[in-house]
Amino acid sequence: MYRIGVDVGGTNTDAAILDISALETDSRGVLATCKTSTTSHVTLGIQSAVREVLARSKVDRSKVLNVAIGTTHFVNAVVENDARRLSRVAVVRLCGPYTRKIPPFADFPYALRNIIEGPAFYLDGGLEIDGREISSLDPVQIKATAAAIVEAGVQYVAVVGVFSALDQNGLHEERCRNLLQQFEPGLSVVCSGQIGGTGLLTRENATILNAAILGFARKTIRGFRLAMSKLELSCPLYLTQNDGTLTDAAVAAELPIKTFASGPTNSLMGAAFLQGLDHGDQRLADKQVVVVDVGGTTTDICSLLPSGFPRQAPNFVEVGGVRTAFSMPEVLSIGLGGGSRVRRSEDDGRVTVGPDSVAHRLTTDAMVFGGSVMTATDIVVASKAADIGDYDKVKSIPEHLIAGGKADIKRQLDRAIDKMKVSSAPVSVLLVGGGSVILTEDLDGVEECLRPPHHDSANAVGAAIAKVAGEVDVIEILAGRDEIAAIEAVKKAAIEAAISNGADERDVKIVEIKKIPLQYVTNKATRFVMKAVGSLRVKDEAVHNGVSSGILDQEQEADMNMAQEAMKAETTNVQKGSLAKPTLGVDIANYRPRVDNGVWYISPIDVQLIASGAGILGTGGGGSSYLMALYTLGILRKAGQGTIRVVPLESLKDDNTCVFGAGYGAPSVSDERISAGTDVFAAIDAVNTIMGIKDFQGIVADEIGGGNGLVTFPSSARYDRPVVDCDLMGRAYPTLEHGTPYIYGQPVLPFATADCKGNASVVLAAESNKRVESLTRQTCIEMGNSTAAAGRPLSGKVIKDYAVPNTVSQAWYLGRAVHLARESKIDFIEAISSITPVKELYIGKIVDVTRDISRGYTVGRCIIGPLSAEEQDDTLSPSSTRENRESRYLTIPFQNEYLSAGFISQFPIPSSSSADDDELEEEIICTVPDLISILGSDGEALGSPELRYGLKVRVIGMPASPLWTGSAEGLRVGGPEFFGLKCRWEEVREKGKVNGMGVGEYKRPRSVIDEFNVTT
Incomplete structure (x- = not known):
């Protein structure tokens, strides 16, 4: 019995057929491979490649168990902003009163947003970090929402529930989906819990992209089935996923985002298999394995974990300029391949290879094939390290060019491999891809460099041998529970998921366990990510996915022809807008902030710069300033939201009153249960009400580091009061005790905490600031571990005496230095040192x-x-x-x-x-x-x-x-x-x-207001 693997790339479509009874032989069961050009009608390219390997292998088609395809079509539609392949998406957040601070699509590039943005709805639902409901689902709300989505002309919906990773019984997202489709059967709904883990915005972004590509994915996969029908193959069809495992074509049609990075992963998995590292080889435990896949234009580099699967990218992955959170391998791509151009600098004689390439024109443009462009392939052939084309056409290349070119190839690969190391253990490199012949030198820090058999078709082999996985990404509350039993339950769920997906229950095993404790929480909330993997179950592969007869009815045929026409459009009518995000887009060197008569009016550019600088002043903590910057940018872009302005510390009068408001709690919660933006105002108002304060003249940041460095800006717009250019820490610190006025005896009480549900709590008296911190922390836990906080307003004199001056300016200058260094190609440390010690x-x-x-x-x-x-x-x-x-x-x-x-x-x-x-x-x-x-x-x-x-x-x-x-x-x-x-x-x-290692003496930060003030 046989399996066929296909990998569809931008230039070539590779195919391989394997005899599964011969996988342990030296040939690894590979009967035939082929490489054909990827066509505008993608299904024709697939048909051609599969037809070729069937002809070469002469196998009985009825004994082909399955076809597995890896494709970049879906991710290309996003990257290329192709309006013909993307659909508008409505977003339904199950969040109660939360998350309104940052709406859906907030950080999408404009071009992509203009294509897919649909209406957004905020409904009751969602969970707290301890598993409590924020609010119960409301079927009446959902019915009205379904009608509104249809009225807007939108078919595709992303449902995103707060802390969906806790919703293991589907009480919120899945029930909402069922109700939406019950009320409006024509809606296609994607639940975010199927897509990613914690971090609401990045998970939502990935869910939106999945929904946007849903229609095209369904048509594309029907086209793949059409290709199988034309080839008289009645076996099941699978697609390869980002993690190197298989998914049924029907599932892939609903979750296409999980196939976005299947190409590089197929190469990695195929390389490991061809080298015999797929059985838990002891070498994987003693050293790290890096796969280097060299093509005609680029080289992709991945690290292989001891589990046999690729290392996953940390934090978030940008797809088409959109931050997303879902399982993606970490792949480093560099502009080096067999078709890379070779040049010699006229200035210093240095020889460089790439990053530009002749790509698919290698066989016409390269010198060995009679062309006039010197490529990496020409250098290698001239050195007699490879037998490609006509050696006589390159034998005249000077030795110094050959040596310099080979040295530059080695240099680029040395550095790229070093970046992808996962530890200090010895490194083995698996070299695959049609362009791998360009490496002829030993690599630094690499113990062995191996070229497995059939290395030029590793991607197709990887698709053919892919296994089936089940992954569970959940948050478990471990307080008062047997932790070992909880872990075993999650393992069992992962194994059951793998079996449900088609894995053979006889060899399913857990290959990856991640245990991630969440910050600041006291209920031992812990995120578990577990993956179980097993071989594809053979006994069920007689299921024919609706094409067992090899004949399609007329409706299917017409639909699949439409799919081919849609795929043909990839080469024409592609709407390629700018991927620029709503951020800088200006000449930083010549940008001048607006400062009129001693008042600094904050612009979107200033927000971006201050966010970067606040990150530096956060000293590793303070939470990410990214979400707060998005929130502030949204305020600035909405008409009638008020201005945001900053005034100098010296402008305060002694009897002025200044208020404080900040985020308080666990970043892991605030990144998921995003605030509505009302909690900071509620905390400030609670303290002012108790103290009888009717008005105030300034707003001061508790800490300039991280997200709290920008939290004062929305308050400036809300209250129409200026932010004072200072803060109470000069950095980030973990507790409210660390406010500078408080260490000098100034009062912190009354101290309020508030959430977005109308709850507010005030500490009126406490024996010490440490006790204030402990009482406030307990209240914060009760409110879901993410709240806002506000301390006692202080006089202008106290602020002038005890606040750290000009820190908003300091953040701006730090951010400006970093952005200017990148723009001007200068050293960013030198840029920073020019404005601050x-x-x-x-x-x-x-x-x-x-x-x-x-x-x-x-x-x-x-x-x-x-x-x-x-x-x-x-x-x-x-x-x-x-x-x-x-x-x-x-x-x-x-x-x-x-x-x-x-x-x-x-x-x-x-x-x-x-x-x-x-x-x-x-x-x-x-x-x-x-x-x-x-x-x-x-x-x-x-x-x-x-x-x-x-x-x-x-x-x-x-x-x-x-x-x-x-x-x-x-x-x-x-x-x-x-x-x-x-x-x-x-x-x-x-x-x-x-x-000589001292950090120097403190110097009062420069003032943006003093430098750029214009008096009228």
Whole structure:
């Protein structure tokens, strides 16, 4: 019995046929492979490729068990903004009073949004983090919504429930879908719980894209079935998914987004299979395997996990400029392939390969085939490392060009592979793809480089041998439960899902377990992601998916012909709009903020810059500023929403009143149960009501770091009052105790917390600020672990005396420096240092990250290792000195925020030591209250949840305000003692001055208002 695999790429369509009884032989059961050009009528290309392998193998077609197809058609429709293949989508949020702060489609590129945006509805429903209902479903609401969707002329619907990962019984999303279709049977509804995990906006975005492509996916898959019918194949049809497993064609037609990245994954899975690594080979446990797939234009690189499946991308994946959260392999693509052009610089004689390519014109344009373009293939043939085309046509290529070209190919692959490493273990590279002949040199840091048999058709083989998976992504409340029993229940659910999807129950096993504790929660809410995998069940493969006779009725034939016409349109009439997001889009160097008569009027550009700067000042914590920036941008774009303005600290009068309002609670909750935006106002109003305050003159941020650095802006628009250019921390800190006025004895009470359901609680009296924090935290838990908070308004004199000045400006300048550095191709550390005191503490690569939840906070340690000489030359700016090229490792503990930075002499740390061991020698070079930020290669700050192995980073330190360092109380609350660190700030700072590692002295941040003010 046989299986056929097909991989449809942009240039070629590959096919392979395998004998499943010979999978353990040296040939791995591969009977025949072929490569044909992808046609505008995609089904014709599939037919041609499959017909060819059937002819070469001479197998009995009745013994073909299944056909598995991998395709990029669906993702291409999104990336190309093709209005002919995308449909409008209505969004139904089950959220009660929440999530209105950021509407659906808020962060979609304009061109894509204009094509697919439909109406949005906010209905009762959704869950709290502890499993309680936010509110019960209302069938009357749902009936009215169904009618409104049909009246708007929309057929496709995305249903998104808050904390759908907790809704394991389908009480909300699935019931809502059933009711919508009961009231309006013509609606096609996608539930977000089928698509992704936590993070409402990214999961919703993925659900919207799935719904938008639904109509085209159904037609496309009917077209695939038509191709099988034309070939007289009556076996089942499957599509390959992003994770390298199979899904039934009928399921793929409803969840096409899960096939978006199947192409690179097919190559990875095929390479592992052809090399014999599909049986849990011991080599997978001892080393890491990186698959390098070299095509004609690009090289795709993936890492293979010990489970035999690809490493999944962290956090979120951008598809067509849209942030999405669903299972996608992490693939690095570089512009290097067999058709890459080879050039020699006239200035320095350097030889470069790519990134541009002759692509499918290789056989006509390359020199070995009589063309005039020197390609990577020509270089390899000229070196006599490959026998392709006519050697005589390239034998005259100078030796220095050959050597330089081969060196550049090696350099590019060395760096790309290094980026995809998952650990410091030895590396084995599986080299596949038709262009893999261009690699002729040994790679640095690679123990072995293997070319498996049939390596040029690994993608089609990967489709043919794909297994079946069942994945469960749920949140379990573990408080008061047997954790082992809970884990076993989730495992069982994953195994049952795999069997339901068609896996053979005899060999299903769990291959992946992720346990992710949620921050700040006390009920031990834990996210589990588990995957079970098994072989495709043979006994059920006699089911013929409606084409067993090989004959289609007239209606099916007509529908499938329509599908082919739709697919033909891929090469014509594609609406390619700008993918630009509603963000910068300006010349940063010449941009001037609007400051009139001492008042700074915030623009969308300013919001983007401040968001980037607030991330740096967040020092690893504070939550992402992304959602708050989207919220603020939405306010600025709506007419009649009021202006947002900032005034200087000095403009306050002593008797003025300033209020505070901030987000309070767990970022993991606020990212899912997004606020309606009313809770901050409710908390401010509660305190003002109790104190009898009728009016106020300014709004001040509790902390400038992270999302709270922008939370004052919506309040400015709501109350028509200015934000004062200052904050109460000068950074991010984890508790309300860390407000600068409070450490100097100013009152924090009354202190209010409020949610979006009309609940508000006020602490009127407490024995200490620490007790205020504990009482408020308990209230926050009762309100669902994400609330707003507001403290006692303070006078203008107090704010002038005890707030950290010009920090809104500081965030703006930091963000401007980073964006300007990217725009101007200059070093972003130098750009930052030009506007604020900063010390570059380290340049390196993350080699280890450990995390845990302690007292509700995420605590952990990140270890960063030195770069190689070549990596340093590529990463450092020309003016960087040897002191940046530290040979020791840097260790950074964090409690949400980064607490200290210190050198250790070796890694891994000997087993006799631990992170808390006094014997672990660590030279602390920076510690709180000074600011420590970890920046990625683009200059944007990395929060502690985003740290992972392999990232090249630059660590900076900035001096804290004298409000923290100039008094014993400031150091007690904001310094190492508060966080249990075994060091003293004074000693670290003094030692830094001596050895040149000090972060320098604090300098009052520049003022945007002073610099750009225009007086009229």
